[in-house]
Amino acid sequence: MTLAPRLDRQPRSALLTVVMSIGLIYALLPLVWLIISSTKTQESLIGSFGLWFSGPFALFDNIAQVLSYDDGIYARWFLNTFIYVVAGAGGATFLATLAGYGAAKYAFPGKRLVFAIVLGAIAVPGTALAVPTFLMFSELGLTNTMWAIIVPSLISPFGFYLIWVYAAESVPTELLEAARVDGSGELRTFFTISLRLLAPGVVTVALFAIVATWNNYFLPLIMLNDPDLFPLTIGLQQWNLQAVGVGSQPIFNLVITGSLLAIIPIVIAFLLLQRYWQSGLSAGSVKQ
Template sequence: MRKQPRSITLTVVTGVMLVYTLLPLVWLAISATKTQQDLLGTFGLWFSGDFALFDNISRTFAYQDGIFGRWLLNTLLYVVAGAGGATMLAALAGYGLAKFDFAGRRVVFAVILGGIAIPGTALAVPTFLMFAKLGLTDTPWAIIIPSLVSPFGLYLMWTYATDAVPNEILESARVDGAGEFRTFFKLALPLLAPGLVTVLLFNLVWTWNNFFLPLIMLKDPDLYPLTLGLYQWSEQATTVGGDVVYDLVITGSLLTIIPLIVAFLLLQRFWQSGLTTGSVKQ
C-alpha cells in the first residue's frame, strides 16, 4: 500500500495551532488547583505546593450562599429552552424551505442571509427596548426568546435537508395518507439527525457562552447565567471594599467549560457525520 505523503510544514503549523488552542485550557486547569496566594505568586503553567482544587470547588459552590449553583441551573434552563427550541425551530423551518415551493422563497433566503450577516451586538439595544416595552426585561424570557432565533442554524438545516431527505420518501408517505407533521417527525427528522446535532452544538455553545444579552437584560443576580455571574465576581476586585476571589473565578470558569467538553465528546460522531454528508456523490 502506498504511503501518504507527509508535509513537514503542515505538521508544524498544526502543532502550533494545537498548542495555541490547548495552552489556555492547560493554564486554566492548573490555576484551578492553586490557592489565591499561589495563583498570584507562582508560575502559571506549573503546579504549586498546595493542591487546592477540591477546596476551591467546595468554596465556589458555597460562596454567597451557593449562588454559583443557581447560576448553573439558570444556564441549563437557558440552554435547554433557548438552544433546544432554536434547534427545533431551525429544523422545522429549514425542512419547510427545502421541501416546499411557495411564493417569496427568494425573499426569505435574502432575509436569512441578512440575519447571518448582522452581528448580535447590533441588535442588542433594539431588542432591549422592545422587551422593555413588553415588560419582559429582568426575566428569563428576555434570554430565552431571543435565543430561539438562529439564522445560521436555519440556513444549515435548509441546506442539509435539501439533500438528506429524498423527495421520493415524502411522496410515498403522502400517498399513504400521512400528514405533513407526521411525515416530518416520523420520516424526515431521523434523516436530519446528524445536521440537527450540528446545529444543536452551535446553538448550545452560543447560548452557554452568551454574555452581552444577559448583561443588558438582567439586573437580578438570581437570574444571571454563569458567564455574567463569574464576571460579577471578577469585578468585585475593582470596587472599594470588594471581596477578591480570583481563585473562585478561575475554578468556576473551569467548571463552566466541562459541560461543553462533555457535550462535544458525546455528540462528536453525529457532528462529524453531519458535516461530511453530501460531500461525496454517488
C-alpha cells in the same frame, strides 16, 4: 517493471504538521493554565508560574468554596444557564428544524427572497441587535426576566440555513412522495421518516445553539440586573470584578475554579456529539 503507488498512503507535509501543532498548543494552553490554576489556593496564585503546580493541592477545597460562596449563588447561576440552554437552544433547534425542512421540501411564493433574507440575517452580528432588542423588550416589560434571554435565543438564522441545506440533500423527495402515496400525513412523515434522516444536521444545529447560549454574555449583560437571574458568564464576571477591582476580595481562586466548572458541560457535549457534528458538516460535500 513499475510499481503502482499505494493508494492508502496519504501525503504528508512537515509545514502543515508544524502549523497544526502550533494551533493545537495555542488552543490547549489556556485550558491547561485553567486546570493548573484551579488546583492552587488564593495565596499560591500570587507570584506563581501559571503553567506549573505550586503550593498545596486545593482543587476540591476551591470547588467547595465556589458552591458555598455568597450563599451558594454559583449553583443558581448554573441552573439559570441550564434553563436558558434547554429552553433557548432547544427551542431554537426545534424551530430551525421545522422551518429549514419546510423551506427545503415545500414550494411557496417568495422562497428565494426568504433565502436571501436568511443569508443577510446570518451576516448581522448579534451585538448589533442587542440594543434594539433591549428597547423592544423594555417596552413589553420583559427586561430583567428569563424571557428576555430565552425569546431572543429562539431565533437562529444559521440553524435555519443549515437545516435547509442539509434537508435538501439528505431527505429524498421520492421517499416523501412514497410516504404520501401510502397515506402518511405530513407531520407523521416528518417525525417518523424525515427527522431520522435529519438527525446529524439537527444535532449539529443543537450543538451550535448550545454553545452560543451557554457562552451568551452581551445580551444578559444589558437585559438583567437581578443576580438571581444571571447566567454563569455574567456571574463569573461579577466575581472577577470583586477580585480585581477597587477594594478587591481574595476570591480570584473562586473565579478560576468556577470558570473550570463552567466549561465542563460544553466539553462533555462536544465529546458526545462530535461524530454527529462532523457528519453534519460534511453532508453534501461529496456528490454521489
